[in-house]
Amino acid sequence: MYIEPRPVVKVSKSSKIIIIGQAPGTKVHASGIPWDDASGKQLRKWLSVTDQQFYNTNLFGIIPMGFCYPGKGKSGDLSPRKECAEKWHEPLFEKLNNVDLVLLIGQYAQKYYLKEKVKSTLTETVNHYKEYLPRYFVMPHPSxxxxxxxxxNPWFEEHVIPDLQKRIHKIIG
Structure with missing residues (x-):
């Protein structure tokens, strides 16, 4: 079944925090609103922000690794299409003047941006999140x-999330 491309990106030149996740799922593809699903609800909870704050592009920019729904695989959605990040991320970041923090959500974003600094597992990468600061904050997907x-891994919500929330609120005021 062919699904028409529908890029889901939300960013402005003044975005302070950039969220880089995987790719839109079926619900987000249908609505055209990034993180408009259970994962987004959990992400906003982790960030301790309202929907209004989250969708304010002066505060948050949302740039997925794959801009469109990649299709269904055997055990969930397919991987994000590589050409989106390769073609669009650098030109987008060149236009962003105000970025204080980039959230790398999930292994695709972490491998792309951290390159050889990424650890052998997502758990290990997230457990060593302080190594990537102040530019990047790594986290698992909130699915x-x-x-x-x-x-x-209860340490994530016990120790990492409070640090994330403190950093987010320092940036957005």
């Missing part, structure tokens, strides 16, 4: 599918 990862 409900990751509930087992969260249960297995």
């Amino acid at each position: 409900p599918r990751n509930r087992f990862w969260l249960k297995k």
Whole structure:
């Protein structure tokens, strides 16, 4: 089944925090609103921000690794299409004047931006999040599918999330 491309990107020159996730899922593809799903609800909870703050492009810019829904695979959505990040990320970042922090959500964003500095597993990368500061803040994807990862790694919500929230609120005021 062919799905018409529908890029989902939301950013302005004045965005202070850039969120780089994977690619839109079916619900986001249908609505055209980034993070308009259960993952987005969890992400806003982790960031401790309102919907109004989250969708204010003066505060947050949203640039996924793949701009369009990549299609369905055997165990979930397919990987983000590589050509989006390769073609559009650098030109977009060249236009951004105000970025204080880039959130790298999930392994695709982390591998792309951290390159050889990424650890061998997502858990190890997230556990060493302070190594990537002050530019990048690494985190797992907030998908409900990751509930087992969260249960297995309680340190993330106990220690990493409070640090993330403190940094977010310092930046957005």
